[in-house]
Every structure is written in structure tokens, then in C-alpha cells.
Amino acid sequence: MTDVLIVVALLLVAGAATAAVLNRDPVRQALVLSFLGLTLALLFTFLQAPDVALSQLAVGSAVTPLMILLTVRKVRRRPGSGGDGADKPAGRER
């Protein structure tokens, strides 16, 4: 029985990891990462590692995605992707 649960959790983790990589949009990726954290926590619980599961839940599915979302918010606050030199600090170009 435990074996079946572990296999299911392993497949979920593998799937979530793949999805997290293939989602190229950082916001969606953050959400998938959060889900990956959940599946990992589930797997660790089945592997009799409650301590690690708790950490993974706190870090992997809360803090890391939160930091990514805050970064995205900072980076995207201004419309346009930049790169035209107008938003670079002056005096750097020759």
C-alpha cells in the first residue's frame, strides 16, 4: 500500500517538475513550483520524513514562489520590456 502511494507521489513530482520547467511564464511557473512543493511534501510524508515535508511545505510552496512573484512584480512594474537603452543609467555608453 505504501509502495503504491510512493509511486503515485513520485510520478506526481516528476510531472510537476516537468510542468514547472515547461511553463515559461514566471508567474505561472511560480504557481506550478508551489504545486511541486506540495507534491514533494506529500512524497516526503510517505517516505516517513515529516520534518523534511514540513520544511518543504514552508519553503518550497510558500517562500520561494512568494519571492518569485515579488520579483516578477518588481520587474514587470513598468510596461515594455526595455532594452532600448532609454532606461539604462545615463553616461555608461560610450
Place this chain on the structure above:
Amino acid sequence: MSSRVRLWVFLVGAAGFAALFAAACFDLPAFGTVPHPYGVRAVHAALSHHTANVIASVNFDLRAFDTLGEESILFSAVIGTVVLLRQARDEHRKDPEPATVHPPVRRFALLTLPFALLVGLYVIAHGQVSPGGGFQGGVVTATALHLLYIAADYRALERVRPLTLYEIGEAAGEAAYVITGFAAVLAGSAFLTNVLPFGTLATLSSGGTAMVLNAAVGLEVTSGIVVLLARFLDQAVEIEDPGEDDGSPRHTGGGGGNGDDEREPA
């Protein structure tokens, strides 16, 4: 390299890596069959020091030196983030807009907040008895504080979050860990030796110095994660890029570098 070449370099490398790793996997002992000598010794050692949670014993007693390194990683990453996310010389600081929060959201967050804080502190305190400990509890506590951002707005959060205090708390946690180690040296034992009485198995006061180290880690992690998240929030909400200007009132960072992130608490 063009992206095609890059992909090919990766694919060739990945094929080699996969072959190597797969070969190793089939030479590994079958999943779930073989006990490890170190693991067995660790269980005995933990029980000899009356620590019910063997993982806490490994982290805070047997391999407490690893945890010292780990806490220092967190410690330096927090200093590093504070330094990296400082307000640059050419940036401005803008007061965030007061946000309107839907009442149900506010009620939910305010209800959850004390509960989450309590859970966090409970998890820290019971580290040597049940799953959890300074690290897990610290993260929960720190994240819980940020529910206030959802409940009210950024300014409410800033008021209950005197960052200076948390930065000092982080350093104090790190210092407490090292000093506990030094205390054992002064007592004539090796660094980080468990010199306190071990107490009774499965009670809150069991584990000797493991308990003290656990508390130090709890303090450091709580403060550290609060500071980390604060820095990211600060960047996301308050600091404007050089040249960014939308006409709102702002403060310039001055010549010095870092902005005054901590206003006087109201």
C-alpha cells in the same frame, strides 16, 4: 553560441549524464532494503542523549557543526540580499498607495494570523520532541507575519515590523549558536559538545544544548526570513527605478547608497 548549438551541447552532455546516472542507479541497493551504519549509530546516539526526534538530534547535536554552516549560509544570504537590494544612489523611494482590501479577505487574514503565529512558535518549541524545529517553525512564523500585508496594506505591515530589530535578531541568533559552542570549549569539552543535562526523553526540556541551539536557529530563521521578504517587498512596492517617474511624492536615496528602510514606528 546559437540556441541550436547550445541545445545540442546540452543534449550530448545530458545523454552522457543520463547513462552515468542510470548505471549508478542499477548498482544502488534496491529501494528501501539496506540500513546504513551511520543511520543506526545516529539513532543510538540520539536516544543516549534523550532526544526523541532523531532528526533534531542529528541537526543540533551529532552534526551541529553542519547546522552552524547552514545557519551561516542563511545569515550571509540575508546580509547579501540586504546589500544587493539596497536603494541605489540613483533611485527614488515612493510612498505606496494605500490599498483597499475586501472585508472578507481582511477578516480571513486577521483570523489566520494569530493562529499561524501560534503554530510557528509551537513548531519551534517542540523541535526535539516532534517533527519540526527552529527552521520549519521560523519560516512559518515569518511568513505568518506577512499575512498582515494581505489583511491591511504595506504600511500596516511596516508598522509592526521594525526591521532593525529583526536584523539584530538574526545576528543574535547566529551569535547565540556560536557562543553555545564556545561554552562547551570553556567547559573543557570539544566545540559544540552537549554539556547541559539531557532531561527526560520526549519532554520539552529534553536534549540539553540541542534545545538551546534549536531556539537560536528559530530566532535566526524567523528574523532572517522576515528581513528577506521585507527586502523583496520593499523593492516591489516602494523603490523606483532610476528614471522612473510618475509624479508621485518621493524621497531620494541621497549619496549614501541604502535608503532608510525603517521609518520610525508610529
Place this chain on the structure above:
Amino acid sequence: MTVLPYLVAGWIFLIGVYGLVTSRDLIHAVGCLAVTQSSTYVLLLAVGYRNGGTAPVFADAPTNSRVVDPVVQALALTDIVVGATVTALLLALVVQLRKRHGTVDPDALSELKG
């Protein structure tokens, strides 16, 4: 079943690296690095598992019961902290990079060449 957990760890590692190699957004790349790291947790815990073992916490279990390996769990805990801090630091760099380069696309970063 005897090797599946190990192979899954290998897969997570490689897919994470694939993401890093093909990423067009540095925030996404940092996320992929976090994925890569989770392979190490999976491998650590898989190596320490014992069939029929319980968690190595003797709060209410008899002290002679069969438990899974506690050492790898302690190592995985350390590893998780390392991962979180590295992610924070790299994201902080990305935030500043965006300000100074005006982009988070690795293809557009051209200051260091040759």
C-alpha cells in the same frame, strides 16, 4: 520499484537543467534551478527509506522500532535551507540586473564577452 525513485531524481535533475539551458527569462531560470535542486532531496530521502520503517521520532513509538534513516533527513533539511537562500540571492541579482540592463532575457545580456 527498486530503482524508480532514483531514476525520478535523475529525471528531475535533467529536466531542470534543460530548463536552465533553454530559458529566455532569468526569473524562469532561477525557478528551474530550484527544480534541479529538488532532485537532490528526492535522491537523499529515497536512499534513506526502509520498507516498513517509521519516521525516526520516538515521542510515542517504542525505542526499538524499525525506523528510516534519520541522517539523510537531516541532510535534506540543510539542503532545503541552502536552496531557499540561493534562490533569494539570485532573485535579488535578477531584480538589480533588470534595472541596469533593462532586460531579464539572457540572450540580451552582452556586457561580458570574449
Place this chain on the structure above:
Amino acid sequence: MDTARLLPLVVAVPLLGAAVLVATGRRLPRLVSDIVGCAFAAATAATALLVLFRAGRPGPGTYPVEWVGGWRRVGIVLVGDPLGAGLAALVSLLVVAVLVYSWRYFEEPPRRHTGSFPALILVFQAGMCGFALTGDLFNAFVFFELMGVVAYALTGFRVEEPKPLQGALAFGVVNSLGGYVTLLGITLLYARTGELGFAQIGRRLDTDGPDGLVLAAFVLVTTGLLVKAAAVPFHFWLPDAHAVAPTPVCMLLSGVMVELGVYGVARVYWTVFSGPGGLSHPDFTRALLVLGVLTALLGAVMCWQQRHLKRLLAFSTVAHTGLFLIGVAVLTPEGISGTALYVLGHAGVKAALFACAGVLLDRYATVDEYELFGRARELPAVGVLFAVGGLALCGLPPFGSGLGKAAAEEAAGHTAGWLPALYVLVSAVTGGAVLRAGLRIFAGVGRRPRDEEEGGPETTGEEEPETRGRLLRIPVPLLAVPAALLAASLALGVIPAVGSAVGRAGALFTDTGGYRRTVLDGHATAAPAHPPPHWQLTGILLGLLSAALAITLATLAVRRPVHTGTAALLAPVRRLQSGHIGDYVAWLIAGTALLTLLTVPGVR
């Protein structure tokens, strides 16, 4: 106090100092926080030197072994063998030098975080010392990551600049990935042996024959360490990071951190994999020799092509790391002791050269060889230091780097007769590149080089100064520190006691059985006798040859500035250094496959 008790303190003292600086740093004036930082670093250096002197005493080969927490065979062991303790002492002394150098140098510290720069440096010191002293594989990983995390933050310290941020990010991603690969390898070893200590893993591996698992564990563990050591093709991050990090940080990165990667490879191989259950000696030699030769050649070629002074020095670090790897690859005590001495001498020289480049950066706001042409005639003292550094870099007798190079090339010559020629060539090219830049910048010799075609693969040397404004007068520490570092490097080659101590360290380092017995059983083992590195006629002649060759190359280069032909020939090589993180990661994985390929015939 028992010497062994001191070992953990070498790590703990700087950490305490960092905590004190962060807790009080916002209230302290800059001067006080700098003094506090220096005091903690110096206390650590004193502790490390005490351990080294007690461990390095001639006689039976005992060295201090400390089980942290008193957990004999259950906890983490720190081993103060002369080589490890010596590296910890080198790290600590260099940190003191760097803190003194940055005393008057570094830019206005972040407001309200005055203590953060010295605090980070102290944590860096703790990480490097811990890595040098630990006898536990996972603990080594922890300190590997600690070094890394601090180094990324320090590299990106100047957030107003675009280049440091890009360099720090590439550094962070590639090194973290290397760390995770190492951790996968550590886990495989744990799955096989159920142990984490070097000595314990080694003993249990030797109860079985080698197989695919052991090979994979070796490749994976070594990959991460080679990333740190910047071996080809794991090296791409190094020039990007070392060229742009604040100068005091560069001194540490190039001077010791990269070399610790080489040390890690050697330590892990000798203690864990060198027995019958590990990887056979010929396989290890083949793999490391190939990577070492590639690294040395590529580093030298790229070094010659640079006009950005700090980038030039960074590539010369790559080249020298290749030579160090070769010294390790030959698997003899003489190779180890020669390389150890080479690392010591190189650390002083390279740090001094970076220090000189820092002075230029702060005075002229550029480290570009072409733009600085002749402008630094007004700084003769710096020019002399720079030229002496360049000559010491090519291994001119009687510098420590020269003695180390002589001993290492002789040891390498026993494995393959052409290796000494490689040592001479690589050190001549890197030293020649430094001398060429020195001739142009400080003497204005030759024709003024013109900017070649725009858009080529080139990083020019325009940088923002790291001090508050441009320096008008050179503060004393900025000159005293490089002078002291060069003097120390000279002393290493002249004092015979250094040679004999290093020789003994190399002999103890390669005595696998002795290491395991000392750590696990507490037996003293007699140090096997080997001739220590000493000046021999061939070594002196080859050192003079390198220096002469370097001077010739430099003179020719300033006379005929443009070699369009060679430049075009080397353009594809230069284009590999693309600054693209995806490229670097792809090379890392390809490098793992290459390492597998080089070691795989070892499986029977």
C-alpha cells in the same frame, strides 16, 4: 589547550565576528567596524597559524583530529593535517591583507549597513577555512555552499554597475548547479557505504570492487569541485565573475577560493577513491591530466587576448589552475607538495597584481590596457610592483611561485616528459601578458594600440571606480598590501624551512592509510620521507627561461601591437566565452559527460 580543540575555532571565530558586526554595524562608524573586522580576522589567522605550527612540527606524523561535539565516529571530524591547516592559514592571512587593503579603498559602504562588507568577508573566511579543515564529505558540501553564497553576494556588491550583476548571476547559477551535482554524488556514496566521513567512506568502499556506482559518484562529486576550480569546460563563470567583482574580493577569489576547488579534488581522491575500491590511479591521472592541460592552454591563450586588466588576470588564474590540476593529477607526494607551494606563492602574487589593478581602477576609472596607455607613468611605485608581480607570476627564481613551479614541473616530468615544457610555456604566456600590459600602462612603451573593429568579441575595461571619487593620492595601504604580499611570496621561496614543511605536508597528504588510521583509530603514523621542494639547477634554469620568454613576448607585443591573423584564428575560441548563462550550464553538463568518458575505462 589541546591543539585539536582549536580546529573548530578557526571556523567559529570569524562567524562570531560577522554576527557582532551585523548586530552593531549600523551604529558603528566605519573605522570601528573595519578595526573589529580586522581584529577577528587576525585572531583567526593566529589560531590557524598556531595549529599549523603545532601540526607541522617535524617528527612522527601526528596531526590534530577533532570530532566536533565530542561525537567520536558519529559526528563531524575536523582534521588539521599540515596541508589543510596550511591552507586555512593562507586563507586567514590573505583575508587580513584584504581587509587592510579595503580599509581606505572600498566605496562608501551602504548606509546603515556599515559592517556588512567586513561581515561578509569574515563569513567567507569561515567558509574557506571550514572547507580546508573538514574531514566529512557533507560538511565539505555545506562549506562549499557557504563560500559560494558569500562570493555571489560579494561579486554583485556594486549594484549600480551592470557588469558585476551579470557576472555574479552566472557565477551563482553555475556554482550552485555544480554544488547540486556534488550533492548527488555524495548521496550515491552514502547509499553505497552508509557513511559520510572521508576516512569511513574510503574504508568501506575498499571492501568491494569498483563499479558503475563508484565511478558515477566520483564523476559527480568531482564535477562540483572542478566547477569551483574553474577547470575547462567548467571555467566560463570565472572570468566573468573575477573581472567584475570588487578588487578586494577578486584578491580572495583568485588567490585562494579557486585553488580550494583543486584542493577538494585532491583531498577527496586521496582519502576516498584512491584505494582498490575506488578509481584506479591511471584513470584518475588520465582524466585530470587531460582537463588540466586543456585548462592551462585555454587560460593562457585567452589571457594573452585580453585588454581588460582584471579579466586578463582572471584568465591567468584559469591557466594556473590548469597547472595545479596537472600537479595533482600525477599522484605523487612531490606533485602535491610542489603544487601546494605553487599555490601559496601564486596566491600572494595574484592578489598583489589585483591590488595594483585596483589602484589603476580607482585613479583612472578604467582598467583597459589600451586606454591606460602611458597614463600611469606618474605611478612608478605601482609600476614596479606590477612588473615584479608579472615576473613572479612566470616563476622567476627565487620567488615561492618559482620554487613551487620548479618542483611541480619536475614531478610532472616523471609522468610525461613534455609537461615541463607546458609549465614553462603557460607561465611565460600569462606572465608575458601581465608584463605587456605593464609596459604599455606604466611605461608607455611601443606604439599606442588602436581600437580594432567594433563589435568583435571583446570586453573593454571601462569601469566605475570603487572609491567615492577618483583617487588623487594613493593611500598607504593600497601600496603596502601588494608590497607585503610580494615579499611574502619571495620569502616562501627563500626560507628553506618552508620547503621542508611543505614536503612533509605533501607526504602526509598522500598517505591514505595513515590518514584513515589517524582519523579513525587515533594512531600516529610516521610521515614517509620524501625529498622536499628545493632549488635545483634545472628548476632555476627553467624559471629563468620562463621569465626570459615572457619578457620577449611582452616586448614583441608592444612593438607590433596588432596580430590580425592570430586574432582571427582565435576568434571562435573567444566566442565560446559568450556571457550567456544557458551556454555555461550546457557546458557544465557536457563537461560531466566528458569526465565520464575520460574515467570510464576504469570499470572492469
